[in-house]
Amino acid sequence: MxxxxxxxxxxxxxxxxxxxxxxxxxxxxxxxxxxxxxxxxxxxxxxxxxxxxxxxxxxxxxxxxxxxxxxxxxxxxSPLDTRAMTDAQGVAAAMHELAVRDAVPHMGPEHIAAMRSANERFDAALHDADVDAAIASDDAFHDVAVQLCANQAVRAVLDQYSPLLRRMERARFASSIGRDSVAQHTRMVDLAEAGNAEGAAREARLNWLALTWDSTRGD
CATH class of the missing domain: 1.10.10.10 (Winged helix-like DNA-binding domain superfamily/Winged helix DNA-binding domain)
Known part of the structure; x- marks a missing residue:
């Protein structure tokens, strides 16, 4: 051949x-x-x-x-298409839930510390209305579990759909509603530190499903 x-x-x-x-x-x-x-x-x-x-x-x-x-x-x-955003949101929520469930049993103190640090940066960025920094620190927070779960399929799917969601996140993190994510992140880390993989995974899914979009700005 x-x-x-x-x-x-x-x-x-x-x-x-x-x-x-x-x-x-x-x-x-x-x-x-x-x-x-x-x-x-x-x-x-x-x-x-x-x-x-x-x-x-x-x-x-x-x-x-x-x-x-x-x-x-x-x-x-592409216009900001509400349906496309919603579809991507459901996929991302499922992938992050899977990543956290698989990652929690392998988390050590350094991973918990990294997540808490990222959430603190996220909170500060929201307080300063720094959307770029908020998105970067939110990515860093969730990336701890994504990297630790070592599931290449999860990474590939998130790489495809995350850019669509980041466009939504820019609108959300520019408003006060983004502050709800700080508390959700805290609950997720507390559950992960306690070794509660199912609880932390549930919080991860709810965190991503909490993204909202003003349909009057979409297609």
Whole structure:
């Protein structure tokens, strides 16, 4: 059997992945606004890469639900679609519940301390109305269990759906309702420290299902 040809050089894959990561981040943080038209030439100039990795990145973002493409006509940043957010929310809640249930039996004092520290940073960021810091510290909090559970499927699913939810989180953490998450995080850590995997997993699921979205701002 002949050796298959390599589909893309390592450098090309790197450029494609870098473009995907940069554009995705700009969509999630609001730099690229919902329904904003994306032009290959402008993105190429912004990122300093050719149009080929830009087009490949946009195809991946389309599959992830972050952009909408009509071939030969336009590519836009996806509107804030309430149904898509709700679907992603249910999937993420189930994945985080599974991650916490599997992780708690393996948690040591260092993991509990890391979660408490992240929650303290989260609380401070909400107090300062620093949405970027709030999202980063919330990610750090939940990532302790995701990494410790060592379930590659959980990570893959969350990598696909988390960007959609982070767009929702930006709106939530900019309001006072985000403070409810601090108390939920605290309960989760207390249960985890006590070795109550089921209780901590339940709190993780409820925490993600507590994300709310104003449907008047969606599709």
């Amino acid at each position: 002949p050796v298959p040809r390599q589909s893309a050089s390592p450098q090309r894959r790197l450029l494609r992945d870098d473009a995907f990561t940069a554009i995705r981040a700009a969509i999630v943080d609001g730099t690229l606004q919902p329904e904003e038209r994306l032009v290959d030439a402008e993105l190429s100039e912004w990122l300093g890469v050719s149009r080929t990795p830009i087009r490949e990145a946009l195809a991946r973002l389309d599959a992830a639900g972050l952009v909408r493409t009509r071939p030969g006509q336009y590519t836009i940043v």
